[in-house]
Amino acid sequence: MAVKGLGQLDREYNGAHLRVGIVHARWNxxxxxxxxxxAIKKLRSMGVEEKNIILxxxxxxxxxxxxxxxxxxxxxxxxxxxxxxxxxxxxxxxSTMHFEYIxxxxxxxxxxxxxxxxxxxxxGLLTCMTEEQAFARAGIDEGHTMxxxxxxxxxxxxxxxxxxxxxxx
Numbered sequence: 001m002a003v004k005g006l007g008q009l010d011r012e013y014n015g016a017h018l019r020v021g022i023v024h025a026r027w028n029x030x031x032x033x034x035x036x037x038x039a040i041k042k043l044r045s046m047g048v049e050e051k052n053i054i055l056x057x058x059x060x061x062x063x064x065x066x067x068x069x070x071x072x073x074x075x076x077x078x079x080x081x082x083x084x085x086x087x088x089x090x091x092x093x094x095s096t097m098h099f100e101y102i103x104x105x106x107x108x109x110x111x112x113x114x115x116x117x118x119x120x121x122x123x124g125l126l127t128c129m130t131e132e133q134a135f136a137r138a139g140i141d142e143g144h145t146m147x148x149x150x151x152x153x154x155x156x157x158x159x160x161x162x163x164x165x166x167x168x169x
């Protein structure tokens with residue numbers, strides 16, 4: 001089984017001052033719901049106020065980069081800018097090349113988005129070979145062989161926004 005988690009944090013982070021956007025796909029909804037809930041649970045445990053967690057959904061993972069960019073732009077225009085965004089999707093390998101094309105395109109677009117928006121973009125895209133792997137990584141498989149990766153993404157969001165986000169300088 002894979003090595004789990006982010007490892008030891010170098011210090012405690014308090015997210016009370018942060019505004020966090022979460023854009024999530026609706027495709028593979030059972031897994032997505034668990035991941036989003038895991039991210040929110042971790043954000044809340046690190047002090048992020050519920051009112052400062054802004055959720056938005058998009059149809060599928062391919063739409064994550066555009067949806068993330070537009071949520072960032074909308075919040076900035078409203079005078080309530082985000083400090084970090086978590087983009088959450090789940091891709092499960094099928095019998096065609098569709099999986100590879102979407103995984104590659106979304107990965108590159110989310111990576112490039114950070115430079116455009118100048119806030120951290122947390123990569124919350126599961127790319128799994130089977131449904132069982134996706135369930136395990138969402139912490140909802142029988143036997144709970146892994147933890148919920150959404151929690152890792154929530155912790156990464158608070159750490160990155162605290163160290164490198166707009167309010168860190």
